[in-house]
Amino acid sequence: MRMRWAIVAGVLAASAQAHAQDGAQMMTLAEVRQRRAELAGLFIRVENVTVSGFTIARGGLARDASATVRLDDTGMPQDTISYLERHCTKPAAAAAPAGGRGALEFTVASAQGTFAISDAQFIPQN
Secondary structure: HHHHHHHHHHHHHHHHHHHHHOOOOOOOHHHHHHHHHHHOHHHHHEEEEEEEEEEEOOEEEEEEEOOOEOOOOOOOOOOHHHHHHHHOOOHHHHHHHHHHHEEEEEEEEOOOOOOEEHHHHHHHHO
């Protein structure tokens, strides 16, 4: 019986991870920033991201264990903007992990200018 539960748990974990990715490549913010020229146009997912200091006028900051990147609201769905404004307005030092923590999915823009993430979907961590 334990063996069946272990197999079921393994299959569920694998299918949940595959479903969560939705065809996106999993990367860190540092990897995206370093390789953005070759990643331009690709759909990327970065997990364990904390968003802080977000306002519609200025955007905010997205950080994971590897890097901190500017997050711009250009092209974001309205529900993402509303969520980030409601839960992620505090500065990085005071950011509440419960509301501002999750995953970002976005298409990497061309490698011109400074690196900022825009046109992103934020998926809050449960």
